[in-house]
Structures are given as structure tokens and as C-alpha cells.
Amino acid sequence: MSFVERWKLFEISTNGKSDGNPFTDYPVTAEFRNKNKSCKVDGFYDGDGVYRVRFMPSILGEYEYTISSDAFDTITGTFTCTEASDGNHGPVRVCNNYHFAYEDGTPYYPFGTTCYVWELQSEELQNKTLEELAKGYFNKIRFCIFPKHYHYNLKEPASYPYEKGNKEGLDLEAVEKYSRVYPPVEKLNSDFNFMKLNPAYFRHIDDTIEKLDELGVEADIIVMHPYDRWGFSKMTKEADDLYWNYVIARYAAYKNVWWSLANEYDLMPQKQISDWERYAAIICEKDPYNHLRNIHNCMAFYDHTRPWITHCCLQRQDLYRHVEYTDEYRVKFGKACVWDEIAYEGNIDLGWGNISGQELTRRFWEACMRGGYAGHGETYQHPEDILWWSHGGELHGDSPARIKFLHEILKETPGHYLKRGEGMFDETVAVPESMFESKLYEIHYFGFGRPSYRMFYLPEDKKYQVEIIDTWEMTVKDAGVHSGTFRIELPGKEYMAVRIREI
């Protein structure tokens, strides 16, 4: 009898036929049944005649399964789903509409970073990235499956997601019509057979997702993106659908997976809204675990009210005001708002990658004080062009420690989650989201304001514990217990907050 921990991956592999194109010729389907429920998942071909089926059980007790394919004889079996061990809280779900929690109910505050193709770098560099992630600054990482062609991303990857071959599955019309590659290259390197995946390439990403899970980091997987000189963004519908099905069959059973349909979907004119909706339909049909689903914009937001979108993944549309719209977008889209791109701490030439650690930290605070979340990225010039934002490696910036500090502050929220309080203009006031919190709890965040004191006007008959939070120096200073109208002295510097708790 096998035993599998709740929300952990259960895998069955078998040998089968490998003639023709096993990726398309031999579909694998499996059914998992427990006392209440039956669940269908696809298996996938992993090369060398090996087929695999993966499943994430979530209900304690016995499961039985049947695996069918023309590639091998039907397989049946059973296993027992056991209690989750310490630290295993299950997949992240939307909670309280605008927020997140693990499936076991533990609150989850997304404090993510972006390292677009960190898993496609040298092993040494990947290990450095994992070492940095182990420091606990971030609990989510956005990264792409496909290699990236862009500024600071001009090297060929060590391997490719497809076999070299006869260009099967390349959408020649899209290549002709949308031939512009940025930054420009002499010619498109698209000598691939897009109907034949390279299992080793994808197997490495299995490993990546597992390592992230061990560190408690969610894998916000970007399935498509426009930064491409190989043709991965210009495949036919048939090849696209093969890819999507393969990715889901392969990765959906990892509890820490999120689906980000695209990075900057609006920079891919070769894909129509109907394409994105089709990909979304594939995920909704084929991912039985309902992992989080989002789609990231360059300029134009996707319609985040679409029912398949679980939360808004937002890139700033305005250079000066972005996270400051968080509370408005919560109302507009009716969903959790995660600002996954609001310019990165760094000093590169481009405006999206050269703000200060102070400014990035300020943006995190504004987002969180308004009931949303923000994402980190780092783009400091490097002699070998190793920029955290794309390659991972070492962190050089000032913001990660401050982001972790903010995360700690959020964890202290009564009722778990914050939203913006009403009626303030020159500061941002956060209050608990929960209507069950009857005792006052407020964080007054002053951003780039530098008050040397603030007045507070509260009832005379109650007592309030006041603390002064220096969001940059990462200190929380006791400022005494007060009632009624009172004055709190502040240091007249930027990035301060006052926390008030009724006691």
C-alpha cells in the first residue's frame, strides 16, 4: 500500500510504446476516485518510452485509480492520502475575496519576486538564487517556461523546450505578419518541431518547482511571453494546445503552482483574446486542483472580471500613480490585486528598472495599506549581465529586507487582512478587512510625507496602544497608551507609519 501526504504529488510511471510521435499519438488519461469523488487527469510522455501520471490528493483516506492509454496496458492501483506534515498547508487559494490563504486556512500574503528565466541559467547561478530565496524575503516567484530574448537576455539557452527539427507547428503566417523581434536579431532561430517537446527541459522545471516548494515559495509560472526569437510565441493553435496540455499534465499536481497565462499578453498581437480564452478554458478543464490563474499586461489590462481569473496580476499603467489605485481596482475588478510589476529596484538604463529601494518599498506599503499586494524585482547593472529580475543570482538591493519587515507587520493584522480605511487624503490608513474585528486597529502610513507630529482624534472612553513604525529602518517603537485627542511626535522623515490598537 502506498501512502501520500495530503497535497503532495503522487506519481505513477510506466513504459509504453515510443513509435511515431508519442506526445500526440498516445494520450494518457487517468481517473482517481475516493469515497466521494472521481477526478480525471491527463498523463504525459516523458521521453525514452516513459509515461507518467501525476495527481495531488486533497482528501484523507483511500484513493483508487485507473490509467488508460493505447501506449500501454491499463494500470489500476490504490493509495492512502495521509495528514499533511508540518509546513505543508496545501495550495494557495483566494480568501476573503481580496486576499489569499493556503487550503488549510493559514493566511498567505503574496510577497513575490520576479526572476523570469532563473531556472534556465547555470546550475551554480540557480543554486545562488535558491540560497537567496531561502532567506525568506519572498514566498512567490514569477518565472517563464520558455527562454527569454530581451535586453540583457541575448544568450542562447543551454537547452530548448522542443526538439530541433522540421519546423512542424510553427505558425508561418504569424512569423511573417509579426516578424518584429525586440531587440532586433538577424534571423529567427526557429528550427524546431513544435509537436515534439524536449522532456529533459520540462523535467528540469519539475525539479525547480519542487525546490521552490521546499523553500515555501509559490511558483507563479508564466506559460507564454512575447520575448522570443525562437518561434515559441508563434506556434500554431495545434502546437499551442499540445504545449498547454503538456504543461498542465506535468505541473498541475504540484501544490505550489500558479498559472500566469502570459507576461505582457498585449505585446503578442499574434494571439487574440479568443486564444487567451481558449488557453484559460484548457486550464479550467484540465487542472482539477483549481490553481490560481492570472494574466499580466504591459499597457492594457486584461478584463480581470473574467470568471476564470482568480486575482488581478497588474503591471503599472501610469508612471506616477499605480499602487495608489489599488483600492479603486479592488472595487472595479472585485478581486485581489497583486501588483506584479511596478518598476524594479536598480540602476539600468530603462525606466522600469531603475527606482530606489526606498521608492520600491514605498510602493509595497501603499499597495498593502490599500488592501492589495506588490511584487519585487531587481535590475542592478552587473559586469556579466546577471540581473536578478531575469537571471536570479545574488540580491544587491535594499528593498528585500524591508519587504520582509512589511510582511511581518501584515501577519499581525487582526482578522488577517487589511483594506484601506475611508476619508483620508494626505495619508493612507489601513484597517482590518474583517467585519468581525470590533476593536480599532489602524495603520496610518505617511509615504513620502515627513510629519514631525500627528494629531489623532479618538474616543475619550477607550484606550489605544500607539506604535511608531519606521518602514525603512524596520523598527516598531512603543509610543504609549492614549485616549481621546492626542499628539504623537514623529521624526519628520519619510516612510513612517503610526499603528493604533485599541486595548
Next chain:
Amino acid sequence: MSFVERWKLFEISTNGKSDGNPFTDYPVTAEFRNKNKSCKVDGFYDGDGVYRVRFMPSILGEYEYTISSDAFDTITGTFTCTEASDGNHGPVRVCNNYHFAYEDGTPYYPFGTTCYVWELQSEELQNKTLEELAKGYFNKIRFCIFPKHYHYNLKEPASYPYEKGNKEGLDLEAVEKYSRVYPPVEKLNSDFNFMKLNPAYFRHIDDTIEKLDELGVEADIIVMHPYDRWGFSKMTKEADDLYWNYVIARYAAYKNVWWSLANEYDLMPQKQISDWERYAAIICEKDPYNHLRNIHNCMAFYDHTRPWITHCCLQRQDLYRHVEYTDEYRVKFGKACVWDEIAYEGNIDLGWGNISGQELTRRFWEACMRGGYAGHGETYQHPEDILWWSHGGELHGDSPARIKFLHEILKETPGHYLKRGEGMFDETVAVPESMFESKLYEIHYFGFGRPSYRMFYLPEDKKYQVEIIDTWEMTVKDAGVHSGTFRIELPGKEYMAVRIREI
């Protein structure tokens, strides 16, 4: 024969009857005629039986005049208007639609400050203010005629603009309906006769305007405002009109006068739009020199497309994006945009008065790079509550020197004026406003971006002088002559700009 310099003040005074209420009982009218034109102005009563008529001639040569009143026998006379002396450029006019020039054609770039009631402070403090203004940081100052009741402005003024008396001219309905005074006071101190002005009070402002003119500073006079515990904002229509006519008769002949109808007009619910339009009509009728006219908002902009408004005097409506709307508002209102309130450098408790010198300087640059202008104010805590923003005194901040530096940069613009260039997202590019400037001139301003280099893509067959401007350190560094595609190294810090001039 008298001689008067062009655009300087010509005054005739006489004694007359002083029975009854000379302010209302004895109107004084005067007509000034030269070879081409006749101009009517009102005189005013200056107390102690003295009546005065003031006139600003603008055309060289002979003028003759006739002054009529029931208070004295008709006076006639002549004088000669002579050439302006050095430094006298005449009144400021709108120029090139979105900009300003003195009447003699010399460009004028408004770099103003705000000291609301500096002229109502002790003589010692006024002298300190004048000393600071003499340093040339600012060429415009916004200040109120009436005393101010507000935070940090709670003392009684040394004198009042009206005689103490029987409350004649107080709008009792307005007092009852709009009784809220902020900050609250126990009772309204409005024991005044609003039909009897106090000439000494207004005479002091004559002196103030003259001293500012000697320093080359425009007097942007705020005629009404809501911060009032004396009833000056709640006078009857009759008293209001008397006041407006008196102010115009008294001050219009000073070449450096601008009319700001109100500070935060929208905080005066006792006044309707029809009232503001009536005041505007009085100015348009009674000010023969067409001094600049504006009206300042708290939250809601006045309709700046109204024909009597010469330029937009704007207070920020959004805490995070304000001067960044300059180019949009130029299009919307079709007029020059002067951001006369965008938060002040300081450290007081209130959000409008505690930003850093860096941030205020950044706002000035953004406004100017987009073809507009910004205004300064300073609100540092002071042991005796002497804040530049209201009382004048000494400047303590970092921004004035940087504002002066920006002013010098603007003066170097070919064709005099800047507007925003097109098509940039992550930087603000300023180009000359004039369509007659055929050689490229661009300032690329990076704001809070910190690029360590930038690429430029210009024609191969032309030569460009490149300079690196550190807007905070106030340096302009030669970065050589370049052509075609070239890279400019930058220090990777905030508040930098690159200037490119075709040579």
C-alpha cells in the same frame, strides 16, 4: 511738467470732503488721454480727507487727465510718459499662449513662492522676508490682503482692514449658514463696519507691492480667501463690491500686480459661481491694464476656460500625480498652467506641508519639462510658529537654490519656452515650444529614475552637444559631441537630466 516712466505709477492726490462715508458717498473718476487713447480709472479715498488717483501709463509721450468728484473741484493736468529705465520691463502678460513675457517682450518664467500673510507680520519679519526675496530665488509671491485664520495662524493681526463698528456690511445669513470656522474658535470676531475701510491697512500694502517691484517680484494678490474668523469672507454683496473696487482703484496701477480672485475658492460655500463671475467682471471693467487674472482651488478646479482667466492657477487634486498632468491640462484648458500649490517643503503634521526638498524640486522639473510652471512654499516647524508659507521670515529648505538653478536652465531655451516632447513613457522630454526652432534641443528628465546610462538614437549626419544635468547638485557637465546612436553614462542616481543640442 511731470515726467513718469513707462509702466511706473503716476499718482495725483487732493484733499476733499470727509463727512458721511467718503468711501461710498464720494466716488472719484478720472480720465487719462494720450494722442490715441482715452482711459477711465477710479480714484479712492485714503482717509483724513485725502483722495488719490493712480495711473500706469504705457505709451510714450504726452498724457492729459481730468479728475472728477463731488468731494473736490475737478482737477486737470498733463504729464509726459518717458522710456522705461533698465530693469523695468512692464507688467507680465501671457505670451505664446502657455507662457509669459513682460510687456517689453522679455520672457518671464513664473517661479513663485507663497507667503500668505507675510505683509501682516512684524516689520522685522517683513524685512527678513524681503532679504530672502532679494536672493532671487523667486520672481512672484502669492499673498492675501485679508488676515488669515488657520493652523499656525491664530494670532490677531496688528491692524484690520476695516474700522471697528456696527457690523454694517456683514452678511448675517452667511454667518448663520456657514458658521463653521476652521480651526474652531469660540466666537466670530466680526465687530467691523465693512462699508468703512481702514486706509492705513491698505496703504501698507501699497508699500509692500512697491518693495516687491523693486526686487523684481510680481505680487500675485489673493483678494479673497476662506480662512477667516472676522467676517471678511462673509460680507454682503454691497460690501464685497466696495472692497473689490477699492482694491482695484488702489493697486491696479502697480505694474507687478496679478489678481488671484481667491485662494481655495471652493472652500467658500457662501460665494456662488455667480459671485466669482461678478468679481471677475468688476476687475475686467475697472482694471484698464489687464493684469493677469487667476483663481485657485482646493479640490475642484474653477472652469479655467472662462475668458476672463488669463492662466490656470492650480492646486494638486491628486496626492500622487499632479504636475504630471501639466501637458494634459494645457490641452484641456488651452492656457498656461501654473501649479501654485503642490505641497510644500517642510515637516509639519499636515500632508500638504511636509515633503522633502528633493520631491518639491522634482515637481518643479516635471511641471517645467511639460510646458508649465510650479510654485514654492515652505512649512518647517518653528519654535515661534514662523512658517515661510504664511509668515515669511527665513528660508530653511533645500529647494530654493534648486528652483533658481532650474530657472537658469529655462532661460537657455531656444525660442524661450519649453513644452513636452512626444512619445516617451519612462522619462519626460522637453522640447522648445516655438515652431521656428529647427535645430534639435531636448532635455530628457529622469525624475526618480536612476539610469546608469541611456542610449540615444539620432541622425548620423548631424552633431549634438550633450550635457548631463544634476538637478539636485546643480551642475551641468559636458558629455561631448555625438552623432547617430550613442550611449551616455549617467551616475545611477535620482533627479538627473540629459540635455542635447544640435550644433
